[in-house]
Amino acid sequence: MTVQTQDSTPETGEEESPRVEPADTTEEPAPVGTPGEPKERTPGGRSAVDVRTLTRVLFERLAELPSDAPERERVRAALIEINIPLVRYAATRFRSRNEPMEDIVQVGTIGLINAIDRFDPNRGVQFPTYALPTILGEIKRYFRDNVRTMHVPRRLQELWVQVSGAMEELTIAHGRAPKVPEIAANLRIPEEDVRACLDAGRAYNAASLEAAQEHEGGLALLDRLGYEDSALADVEHRDMVRHLLVQLPERERRIIMLRFFANLTQSQISTELGMSQMHVSRLLSRILTRLRTGNSWEE
Structure with a gap:
C-alpha cells in the first residue's frame, strides 16, 4: 500500500487534495453486492462499502506502522477525512439546539479523533459502531458544559x-x-x-429582557413582565379601617377624618370643633387605642 499526498493533472497542473489509495487493487476485498446493484453512498458521494473497506485497510496499515513513523500522521489524517460524514450524521441529531452546525461538527470531529486513537480492529467491531457513541458523547458534553x-x-x-x-x-x-x-x-x-x-x-440560550420580540408586535420581554403593586398590601388594611370607622360615633369619626385624611393639626381640629386642644388629644389617643385593638366603640 502506498500513501499519495499529491497528484497533478496534465490539463491544469493544479494539485488535488491529499488522498490515500491502495497500491494494488487486486488485493482489495471484493465489493459487496451483486453487479449492477446500486450502492449506498455517503454525503460525500463515496460508496458506504468503499468507506468501510478503506477504513479497515487504513487501520490495518496504522497497526503495522511504528509509533514514531512519519507515515502514521498521514494515515490518521486520511481516516479522519473519510469518516467525517459519520460526524455530520451524528451532528444532525442536534440540529434543533440553535447552535451552528459547523460548530457541532467540529466538536464531533474531536470525538472522531479520540475514537480513531482508541479503536482496536482486533476486537471484531466495525469502526462506525465503535465511533458513533464516542462522537455523540463528545457533542453532548459540549452542550452540557459550554452551551447551557x-x-x-x-x-x-x-x-x-x-x-x-x-x-x-x-x-x-x-x-x-x-x-x-x-x-x-x-x-x-x-x-x-x-x-x-x-x-x-x-x-x-438566554433571551435579553430588552430585545424586541417579533411575534409580540415588537414588544420587549421587559415590557410584558408583571410587577408587584406596592399598594396591594394596603387594600386589606383600608378595608379593615373602613369597617372600624363606621362603628365610631359621628364626632370621633370626624376627628379621625380631619386628622388623618385632611391632615389638620390638633390645634386646627380644636378650632374646627370648638373644643380645647387637650380634649382633642385625649380623644385621638382613645380612638386610636380602640382602632388598634379592633374593638367597637363604646361610650
Whole structure:
C-alpha cells in the first residue's frame, strides 16, 4: 500500500487534495453486492462499502506502522477525512439546539479523533459502531458544559434525551406535536418530569429582557413582565379601617377624618370643633387605642 499526498493533472497542473489509495487493487476485498446493484453512498458521494473497506485497510496499515513513523500522521489524517460524514450524521441529531452546525461538527470531529486513537480492529467491531457513541458523547458534553446558560441537573439532562426521542417518534406516529400526557405515557414517567425536561431543553440560550420580540408586535420581554403593586398590601388594611370607622360615633369619626385624611393639626381640629386642644388629644389617643385593638366603640 502506498500513501499519495499529491497528484497533478496534465490539463491544469493544479494539485488535488491529499488522498490515500491502495497500491494494488487486486488485493482489495471484493465489493459487496451483486453487479449492477446500486450502492449506498455517503454525503460525500463515496460508496458506504468503499468507506468501510478503506477504513479497515487504513487501520490495518496504522497497526503495522511504528509509533514514531512519519507515515502514521498521514494515515490518521486520511481516516479522519473519510469518516467525517459519520460526524455530520451524528451532528444532525442536534440540529434543533440553535447552535451552528459547523460548530457541532467540529466538536464531533474531536470525538472522531479520540475514537480513531482508541479503536482496536482486533476486537471484531466495525469502526462506525465503535465511533458513533464516542462522537455523540463528545457533542453532548459540549452542550452540557459550554452551551447551557443555566445549570441543569444531570438527571434531567439524561432524561431529556429520552423525552426528545419520544417526541420525534410520537410526532411521526400521530402527524402532530405530542402532548405532555402522551410523552409521559410513552416513557412511563410522571408528567411533572416531562415538563421539567421541556423546561431544561429550552435552557440553552438566554433571551435579553430588552430585545424586541417579533411575534409580540415588537414588544420587549421587559415590557410584558408583571410587577408587584406596592399598594396591594394596603387594600386589606383600608378595608379593615373602613369597617372600624363606621362603628365610631359621628364626632370621633370626624376627628379621625380631619386628622388623618385632611391632615389638620390638633390645634386646627380644636378650632374646627370648638373644643380645647387637650380634649382633642385625649380623644385621638382613645380612638386610636380602640382602632388598634379592633374593638367597637363604646361610650
